Amino acid sequence: MFWILVAVAALAVAIAIDRCQGSRLQAAVDHFVRWAEDVTDTLMKPYFYPELDKHVLFPQGYIAEKSGHTRGSTVDLTLFDMATEKELDMGGTFDFFGQQSHPDFGGNPATQQYVPTEGITAEQFANRMTLRQAMMRHGFKPLDEEWWHFTLRNEPFPDTYFTFPVKN
Numbered sequence: 001m002f003w004i005l006v007a008v009a010a011l012a013v014a015i016a017i018d019r020c021q022g023s024r025l026q027a028a029v030d031h032f033v034r035w036a037e038d039v040t041d042t043l044m045k046p047y048f049y050p051e052l053d054k055h056v057l058f059p060q061g062y063i064a065e066k067s068g069h070t071r072g073s074t075v076d077l078t079l080f081d082m083a084t085e086k087e088l089d090m091g092g093t094f095d096f097f098g099q100q101s102h103p104d105f106g107g108n109p110a111t112q113q114y115v116p117t118e119g120i121t122a123e124q125f126a127n128r129m130t131l132r133q134a135m136m137r138h139g140f141k142p143l144d145e146e147w148w149h150f151t152l153r154n155e156p157f158p159d160t161y162f163t164f165p166v167k168n
C-alpha cells in the first residue's frame with residue numbers, strides 16, 4: 001500500500017498546485033457561483049453535466065457557496081500508478097457532475113461490494129474504493145457526490161474562508 005499512499009500524497013500536492021484546489025480562494029468560488037447562477041451559460045454542459053440542468057448543481061450538492069477547498073482542508077485527487085506512469089481508471093471524468101461520480105455508483109462503499117452496473121466496471125469501482133479507503137484511513141472524510149473529493153476530519157481552520165486578490 002505504500003506506493004499508493006506516496007502517490008496520493010504526491011498527487012494531492014500536484015493537483016492542488018495544478019488546479020489551485022488545495023487552496024481555492026473565496027474569490028474563485030464566488031466566480032464559480034456566478035457561473036452556476038447564469039443558467040444561460042451552458043458552454044461546458046456536454047463535458048461536465050450532460051445529464052443535469054444547471055440550476056440543480058447547487059441544490060444537489062455539486063457546487064457549494066462555501067467550499068472546504070477555500071478552508072485549505074480539502075483536496076480533489078485520484079490515484080497514479082508509478083509502474084505504468086498513468087492515472088488509474090476511475091470510470092469517469094474528473095469534475096463530472098452526475099450519478100456516475102457518486103462513490104456509491106456501482107456498489108456499496110461501506111462494504112466495498114461491486115454491483116454490476118452499466119457505466120462502471122468492477123475494476124473502476126475497486127480503484128475508487130482503494131483511494132477512498134486510503135484517504136479515510138488517514139483522517140479524511142469523503143463526499144457523497146464526488147469520488148475524488150476529501151476533507152480533513154480535524155480541520156485546522158474550520159471557519160476561515162481564505163481569500164485575497166490574485167494578479168498575474
Ligand SMILES: [Zn+2]
Nearest residue numbers: 069075076149
Ligand atoms: Zn472538490
